[in-house]
Amino acid sequence: MPVATIKTLFAEQALLPDRWARDVLIHYDTANGQIVKIERDVKAGGDDRAGIVIPGMPNLHSHAFQRAMAGLAERASGKDDSFWTWRQTMYGLVSKISPDDIEAIASQLYAEMLCQGYTSVAEFHYLHNRPDGGRYANPAETALRVVRAAESAGIAFTLLPVLYNQGGFGGAALNPVQERFRSDPAFLEDIANRVAQGFAESAFNRTGLGIHSLRAVGEREMREAVESRNARDARTPIHIHIAEQVREVSECYGWSGKTPVEWLYDNFTVGEDWCLVHATNITRGEIDQIAASGAVAGLCPTTEANLGDGLFPFRDFVDQGGSFGIGSDSHVSVSPVEELRWLEYGQRLVLRRRNIATAPNNPSIGGSLWRAALAGGAKALGMTVGAIAKDHRADLLVLDHDNLLLEGRAGDDILDCLVFAGNTPLIKRVLAGGQWVVEDGRHIHAEAIKEKYRKAVRELF
Numbered sequence: 001m002p003v004a005t006i007k008t009l010f011a012e013q014a015l016l017p018d019r020w021a022r023d024v025l026i027h028y029d030t031a032n033g034q035i036v037k038i039e040r041d042v043k044a045g046g047d048d049r050a051g052i053v054i055p056g057m058p059n060l061h062s063h064a065f066q067r068a069m070a071g072l073a074e075r076a077s078g079k080d081d082s083f084w085t086w087r088q089t090m091y092g093l094v095s096k097i098s099p100d101d102i103e104a105i106a107s108q109l110y111a112e113m114l115c116q117g118y119t120s121v122a123e124f125h126y127l128h129n130r131p132d133g134g135r136y137a138n139p140a141e142t143a144l145r146v147v148r149a150a151e152s153a154g155i156a157f158t159l160l161p162v163l164y165n166q167g168g169f170g171g172a173a174l175n176p177v178q179e180r181f182r183s184d185p186a187f188l189e190d191i192a193n194r195v196a197q198g199f200a201e202s203a204f205n206r207t208g209l210g211i212h213s214l215r216a217v218g219e220r221e222m223r224e225a226v227e228s229r230n231a232r233d234a235r236t237p238i239h240i241h242i243a244e245q246v247r248e249v250s251e252c253y254g255w256s257g258k259t260p261v262e263w264l265y266d267n268f269t270v271g272e273d274w275c276l277v278h279a280t281n282i283t284r285g286e287i288d289q290i291a292a293s294g295a296v297a298g299l300c301p302t303t304e305a306n307l308g309d310g311l312f313p314f315r316d317f318v319d320q321g322g323s324f325g326i327g328s329d330s331h332v333s334v335s336p337v338e339e340l341r342w343l344e345y346g347q348r349l350v351l352r353r354r355n356i357a358t359a360p361n362n363p364s365i366g367g368s369l370w371r372a373a374l375a376g377g378a379k380a381l382g383m384t385v386g387a388i389a390k391d392h393r394a395d396l397l398v399l400d401h402d403n404l405l406l407e408g409r410a411g412d413d414i415l416d417c418l419v420f421a422g423n424t425p426l427i428k429r430v431l432a433g434g435q436w437v438v439e440d441g442r443h444i445h446a447e448a449i450k451e452k453y454r455k456a457v458r459e460l461f
Contacts, residue, residue, distance in 0.1 A: 005031040009396065009431070010046030011053040013410065017387050020411045026053070028394035033204060033433030035394045051401030052414055054370070055388050056119025056432065057336040058377025061239070061277050061298050061327025064106035064146055065127055068457055069093050070332050083245050083307045091177040093460065095131055099145050101456040102127065106149035108453035109331060111443040114155055116335045118328070119395035119432045120377070120385045121155055124210045124239060124277075126162035126181045128191070133179025139187060140194035147195055147205075152445065154437040156393055158381045160239050161191045162210035163225050169215050169255035181212070185225040192232075204393045204433060206382055208237030213244075214252055214260050219267065226268065235273055237382040239298065240264070243286075244278040244309050261286040270295050275380040277327070280310035287313055291322035296380040301342040303329035311346045315356050318372075325376035337422045340369045344419075366419035367412030398429035 007030055014024040016038065025046055027037035073089040097105075106123075113121060123146050129135055136142070143159060150157040164181040167174045174182060192207040199205040209229040211217055229236045243249055243260045252260045261282055264270060272294035279290065279297055290297060299312055307330075317324070326339040333339065344365055347356040359368035378386035385393045399406060403426055405417050418426050430438035437444055 005029050006036065007434070008046040008048070009053065010042070010044065010049040012050070012401075013052045013414070014388055015054040015415075016040075017389050024053070024388075026388060026394075026396070028431070028434045030434040033393055033435070035388065035390055035392050038388065038390060050398040050429070052399040052406065053388070054397050054399065054415070055374055055386055056395035056397050056430065057117050057370075057373060058325060058381050058383070058386050059113060059118040059121040059327050059336070060275060060296070060325040060377045060380040061300055061329050062109075062121050062123050063126075063330060064109050064123060064149070065093065065097055065102050066090060066329075067109040067331040067334070068097070068101070068105045068460060070330070072461075081308075082247075083309065084247070086307055094127065094177055094180055096460060097127070097131075099136070099141050101460060102142055103145035103149050104452040104456040106146045107152055107449045109334065110150055110153035110155045111446060111449050112334045113328070114153060114430050114432055115427065115438050115441060115443055116337070117397050117427050117430070118334075118336055119155060119397075119430065120157070120204070120381055120383060120393070121150070122158040122160055122208070122237065122239065122275075122327070122381050123150070124160050124162055126164050126183070126210065126212055128161075128183050128187070129180045131180060133176070133182060138194070140191045140198075143191050143195050144198050147198060150205075153443070153449070154432045154435055156204040156381075156383060156385055156395070156433060158205075158237060158383065159192075159195055159207045160210035160237065161188045161195075161207065162212050163188060163221060164212040164216045165221055166216060166218055169251050171218060181216075185221055185228050188225060189228055189232075204383055204385065206237075208239065208382060211238065211240040213241040213248070214263060215248060223268075235382060237275065237380060238273055239275040239277055239380070241277045242279055243281045244304075246281055246310070249281050259283070259286070261289065265289055265293070272296075272379065273382070275325075278304060278309060278312070280304055280312050282313065284313075284316065287316050287322070288320050291317055291320035294323065296376045297322060297324040298327055298380060299324050299339070299343060300327045300329035301339050301346060302333040305342065305346070306330065306332045311350055314343060314347050315351070318357070318359075323376045323379060324372060325378075325380050326373050336373070337419055340366070340373060340419050344369065362412070364412035364416055366416035369419060370415045394431055394434040396431040397427050398431075399426050400428040
C-alpha cells in the first residue's frame with residue numbers, strides 16, 4: 001500500500017495570517033512540504049499535537065562561511081576599529097577556507113538557524129573561486145556546497161550568487177584576496193543554471209541575484225546582470241548591500257556626486273523584488289523613496305551593531321509603509337529573537353522612549369515585529385513562506401508551553417514574551433518543509449553535523 005503523505009498537527013493556539021486561533025488542525029504534505037488545509041475550532045485529533053504554534057521566520061541575509069569567525073574579531077587593533085578593520089579578519093578566513101570547510105560550516109549554521117526559529121534563508125554567496133583566484137573545475141563548486149548544506153539541514157533556500165568585479169568605486173582593481181570573489185554576469189548565470197539543476201525537487205528552492213555593493217561592481221556589469229536575471233524571471237529576488245558605512249556613502253558621493261541610494265534609484269528601476277540590505281546611513285528623502293518603491297529593507301541589527309554600521313531609521317520608514325525583514329548576516333548571532341529585540345531596543349536608545357515598533361491597530365511590539373518580519377522576509381526570499389496558510393511551506397515552530405515565561409500567556413502576549421523575555425530558549429520543536437527537524441531544542445542530525453564542523457574549524461584555526 002502507498003505511504004500516506006498527509007499528516008496533521010493539532011494546535012491549542014496558532015498564529016494564523018488574520019489572527020490567533022484556538023483548536024487549529026493543520027494538514028500538511030510530507031512529500032512536497034506544503035500546508036494543504038487549515039481547520040479552526042476542531043475538538044481534537046491529529047497525528048501530533050502542540051500547545052502553541054507560530055510560523056517559522058525567514059532569514060533574508062546570510063554569509064554562511066563567516067559563522068566560523070564569530071567572536072574572533074573582538075580584539076582592539078590599536079587604531080580606530082571599524083568595518084574596514086573587521087574586514088581584514090574576514091579576509092584571513094577567506095584566504096584559506098576550502099569547499100569542504102564551507103559545506104561543514106554552512107551545515108552547522110543552518111542547523112542552528114532551525115533550532116532558533118529560522119526556517120528559510122537567502123544565502124548572499126560571493127565566495128566563488130579558489131584561494132588563488134582561479135576557477136574551480138565546476139564553477140558552481142562552492143555554491144553547490146551551501147545548497148547541499150541547506151538540504152541536509154532541512155532549511156528552505158534562496159541562493160543569491162553575488163556579482164563582485166572591482167575593488168572600489170570607479171573601477172579600482174581587486175586586491176589578491178578579493179580575487180576569490182571575482183565574477184561577471186555570464187558566470188553568475190552559469191552558477192544559477194547549475195544550481196537549479198542540482199536542487200532537490202522542491203517548490204521551496206530558488207535562485208536570485210546578489211549585487212555586492214556599488215563599490216564592488218561596475219555599472220555596465222550590474223546592468224547586464226539585472227537585465228539577464230529579469231529576462232529569466234521577472235520576479236527574481238535582487239539583493240544589494242547599500243549605504244552600510246559612512247565612508248561608503250562619502251566615497252560614492254565623491255565618485256558620482258550622489259549617495260548610494262540616490263545613484264541606485266536614478267539608474268535602476270527598484271521595486272518589490274529588490275532587497276536593500278543595511279541602509280543604515282540614509283536621508284529622510286531616501287527613507288520615503290525606498291518605502292514608496294516597495295523594496296524590502298534587509299535589517300541585520302546584531303551585525304550592524306557589531307560592525308559599528310549605525311542604526312536604520314526604522315520608525316520613519318514604517319510610518320511610510322515600508323517593508324522590512326531580518327537577517328543574521330555575519331552570524332555573531334543566529335537568533336531571530338535577538339535581531340528583533342535589538343531592532344526595537346536600538347530605536348528606544350536613540351529616541352529615548354519605549355514601544356516604538358507598533359503596527360496600525362496593534363499595540364503589541366513583539367506581535368508587530370514578528371508579523372512584519374515574516375511578511376518582509378518571505379517577499380525578499382521570493383517564496384511562499386512565513387505563514388500558517390494553505391499552499392505555504394509547512395514551517396512551524398512549536399513553543400515550549402511548559403516554560404514558565406509562557407504561563408498564562410495568550411495571543412500576542414506570547415510573541416511579546418518570545419521577543420523580549422526569550423533568553424531562555426522557548427522553541428521546543430520545528431517542522432520545516434513538512435519534516436520534524438528539531439526535537440526538544442536539538443537538530444535531529446546535530447551530532448553528525450557538529451563533528452564535521454569541529455574538524456573544519458580545527459584545521460582552519
